[in-house]
Amino acid sequence: MFLIGRGLNGLGVGFINCAIPTYISEISPPGQRGRIVGSHGFIICAAYGVAGWCGFATYYEHNPKIQWRLLVALQLVAPLLLLLGSPWIPESPRWLINRQRDQEGLAVLEKLHANPADPDHIAAKGEFLQVQRQLAFERTQPVPNYFQLFFGAKYRKRMFIGWYVQAMAQSTGVLVIANYMVLELNTLGVTGSMPLLLLAVYNSWAAFLNFINALLIDRIGRIRIITIGLTGCVICLTVVTALNAKYAGTDNKAGQAVAVLFMFLFVTFYGFGIDVSSYVYCTEIFPTSIRSRGTGWSVSGLFLMTTIYTTAAGPAFQNIGWKYYLVFIIVTTLMLPYAALRFPETKGLSLEEIGALFGDEVVFDLHNLSTEEQKALDARVAASADIAGIENATSDKAWTTEHKAAV
Template sequence: MGAGNRYNFLVVFFVTFGSLTYGYNSAVIGAVIGLPSFFTYFDIDIKSSGGSRITGATNGLFAGGGFIGCIFITWLADKVGRKRSIQITASVCIVAGAIQAGSVHIAMFLVARFMMGFGVGMVNSITPLYQSEVSPAHSRGRMVGSHGFILCVGYGLAGWTGYGCYFLENQEAQWRLCLALQIVPPLCLLVGSPWLPESPRYLVANDMQEKGFEVLKRLHHQPEDEDDTIAREELYQIRQQLDLEKREGWRQGWIKGWILLFSRKSYRKRLLFGFLLLGLVQSTGCLVINNYQVLLYNGLSLYGAMPLMLYALWDTWAAFMNFVNSLLLDKLGRIPIMVVGQIGCSISVAGFTACLARYGGTDNRVGNGFGVFFLYLFVTFFGGSMDASSYVYSSEIFPTSIRAQGTGFSVSGLFAFSLIYTMCAPVAFNSIGWKYYLIFIIVPLIGAAIMALFYPETKGLALEEIGQKFGDEVAIDLTHLSAEERARLDKALVHSEVVEMEIKA
């Protein structure tokens, strides 16, 4: 399968405004709780049990909304299409961001936080889903990996915004400006969305083959490919696989699709792997570290603007490592990278926990400095291995007819685990301190073993070919055709001589 052209890359990277939406909007709370003016305005004592519960609720409600959003998008994406779903999710995020920025009561803020979670839950599912369906097989890791890279750019922007707002003289404007800027990425996405093409796989699956073929030609046309054989091959493969699914009764509607997902062994396996993968991502402690990082620096006797600057630098480094991750996926594969990453994350958290237990609350600059070092070592492993990889893998392992449901369910694992970890974190910090981090040392090691033993590699395969890795039949395996077989197929497709041609790989 050929590489994408310039138009293909523009489409994939424009839709990362959705990635930026998720990244900034999920990370901004980490910057906001680092601004004392936020707690002053809402009259919250951060050191009290009530203050800890409210802080936990801001993250818990966001994660709860995200979980519901992930499930809702599984219906919406198949009902109205990928493109219209992107427009709806962007609109929800704009409204939620405006309400958060204008909140005059903590209850109003918490409701808006839940709404934002719902919106970003949808956008965090539909973005990699859409990217995977418009990307060619041999560039899919890099293209879908851009989701992880740009969402971390959003993390970094949130961190630097919080750092800059700390110096504003108007204290109320400090946190309101941070929250108001949540509106910018989804607004850009909404304004530019009419230019986006609909997913060709969605079009073909809904009996709009001519439109699907036109989109494929625009996405994959190369100057040397005058007959658009790449687009013809992909259309043929999509049609053959969808016909196979239809004959076997796979395409049965949204509700029956869920029943099939849980009743068919190969589908249950994919659901489990996708959900568990995103859960393992959160079990590294990434979101707890990100959202409460300023408080962690306080525990290392760092106060004032310094924690906000370290937080911003941390997120910026995370973005760079995600970019590296996206470049390596199509070369080294998904599974080896994630296995190494989980082990590295566990070692890093162990080092940080030791520093926090031994030097936390003291003036030992060397010990606390090593604590900061281990936080940066953690994000080096996490950003370089887990973030982008998990979105690529979870969006590519499901067949077209249930990809929206499978991807949404997988990403819901991120929010389900986030809900547990982030809501418990403030109370746990106040009660058991560093011992809470033992979870993030042990679970990733278990996850690394599970992935190394059971998760199949998907590098270089077309979306329609990945099913064979999970025991399903595939209609045609283009990736492993011989040169002679490939030439015969291309000739037949160009001259429209084949509809049900049998080619055995």
Template sequence: MAHYSFYNLRTILILTLGSLTYGYANSVLTYTLGLPGFLEYFNLNNDAAYANAIMGTINGIFSAGGVAGSFTAAFMCDRYGRKATMNTAAVVSILGGVLLAGSVNAAMLIVARLVSGWGVSMLVVLIPIFQAEVSPPTSRGLLVGQHGVWIVAANAITGWIGFGVYYSSNMSFQWRFLFALQCVCPLALLCCSHWVPESPRWLLMQGRHAESWEIISKLHTNSHEFSDRDDKTSYAEKEFHQMVKQVELDAKLWAEGGGAWQILTKPSYRKRMWMGFFTQFAAQATGAMVVYNYMVNLYKELGFSGGITIMLSATYVTVATLANFVASVIMDRVGRVRLLTIGLTGCMISLSLECVMEARFVGATDHTGNALGVFFIFCFICFYAGGIDATSYVYCSEIFATHIRAQGMAFSMAGTFLSTIVFLEVGPTALATIGWKYYLVFIGLTAVDVAIMLWYFPETKGLSLEGINAKFGDEVAVHFHDEEYPASRAEARSSGQGLEGEKDGTAPEHIEHMSRKPSHE
């Protein structure tokens, strides 16, 4: 059952401007590598070894900036708040786009990609955290899943724009315009930030209860599970009560346990950290970024040329956008872990079949074989986008306790950036040297990843962010979750249950206080 309001949806959709920013920046080089003007300006047409080295460096440095940006976001999120971090990341992302569009040599291009990676990685860490903290439990998959949907939508937009500028007769305009458009979404995010509230959970950690309640009361609508106002406690009030009590409990345990060192010393926190890192690593270990970033070259090897290679790439990410949206819709029913394992298995099988096609038909003129090669590439993206892409962001954003969520999400995304540094840096040389055999590495890694995920990973669908603590053996201050509550208050009373903290059938004392008019305590 959805408990979100228009205010909630508006907040989620504004935040997706950050998702669009990352998606565009992450994919723009894929299409510039297919533009004659870019290849000519940076002298990437004449010397294959030089071109491979430059392409690998440009991709690798973006991921290096991503690692730095991830931990910058983690620090700023807790110190200055989610909203201030968002605005800072938007400014850095705009700067990266300006430098890219104005690049005059390969060195400047590399520095610009570093700045760009730094800024947009702050957003890719922050946005799912922010979305998770303003989403109700039963719809969190749908709402946080929009992060993945709009990342890939940006990929598709980039592809179709790249296809259009390919036919421009102005060689400089082709790639400079494509890079300059990276500034549009972060600029829009800055302009719309006025309508984005601060995270209510971060406000609670700062002791700002009244401000937090004001936001929570707007974010969620009342549940319809009770027939009248006198015999119900609104969904927002129950959630706020749980949030307050959990923040109090976590603060106490955090202080008693030694503070930040617990991320390393406490087993349940270590477990969450490696699960988040592993989830993002497993997503990249499918070979998705290698397939995507060097897709133009892959199509050329299958016998396609000219603008058709960019058109196929744009179609590829358009299909991915639709698959991501389907994943976000079904995620709250199917579950995170099941979707992830289905996606990983499908990617492994699709990439195996793609290897067969490449081994058999690369350089050949067999149109049927080449068409099958393209077909299996599209099968690959359907499984990746429909099972892994949006789902991995949702899972990583929700498995961490509130007071370590920023650090946990940053560490998780480091799994993406560190693995892509390796996979993309060696990609051009590996593909030029051993060709399709490079993909065997990803097939083997994915087989191992599936087994680990099925065996170790707990399901989190439908649980509140605070309630997920129990999945890792940590204490939950107040158990609040639709499935944990009977359909009506009358059933609760007759079964001897009731909301924690109830006194003689009334709502918890703290909720009663907050529902009147919260004030600073």
């Protein structure tokens, strides 16, 4: 029963771990998408912190049945809250517009962009126009099957990048360190309830850094902040490995304390640059027609590499000890340069405009409008009372990418 329950739990986690960041990316404005999608990674990490504190608390419970049953039962709380709140969550405006439910999609966008300084909903109408035109164009294109996603030139690069980013994030060894931290701390002379306390602090600190990551990613940029995070992780893990090799199992408290410090510095860089950023980047590089499939494929890289690394961790630590960390140092060092130098930056672009980085045609490009063109567009859109008026305001060739300068 326990194994079947865990299997069903994992199935649900797999579903929502793809659906939630995909949904958030589709309701977020370009300039704030990193921060808003980043809330997904932040809350996941915060939940790790809560779980750590619960584990620390139940250490002092002497009834073993309560110890483990209470922790398992507490997993009901978060999905129950999500389930109860789901009826009040609006549908993705891009999903609605893609099914030609334009009025509903515009209404959702107006709620999302509600701002007293914009009583005419200019921002919402502008985004509606861009989404509507782009999706109308995409509907004229053949729907790709899975073979075309992986082997067609138009989508292959995105599928590779999405999977690569998630696999690279897990190749830092972050979950191996977190899952085996209590045992690792034991080898460094930390015993009793202290390892559980340090694990709770470790995950809570990581959650705080995820929050900082979400705040800064729209300023620093996706690729730059990922590069900073990965570089810091490699350096810190290298130091941890060296200190483990020298001081694990010894009486040198100073050396062991420094090893613990660098474990915390490791998660500092991971939380600051990688955890949130990987979700943000993998949800925004795909066009609407394949975003759910692309995000699902990307996240499969996370789960696959996590399964490989954590399954091997038990026998690896038992047989080769600290040398297992060399795997993460070497793999991450080899993967980092390609991502830093070759992956396109998506900061500040709408989901439709990101397609241009991968060779897609952007039917209605708002990002490259001049100040005069933007003002002219705002005036025409603000004067539109309904969807027909919005469409007519921009129906002439002056607003296509090729002819926008004619305004």
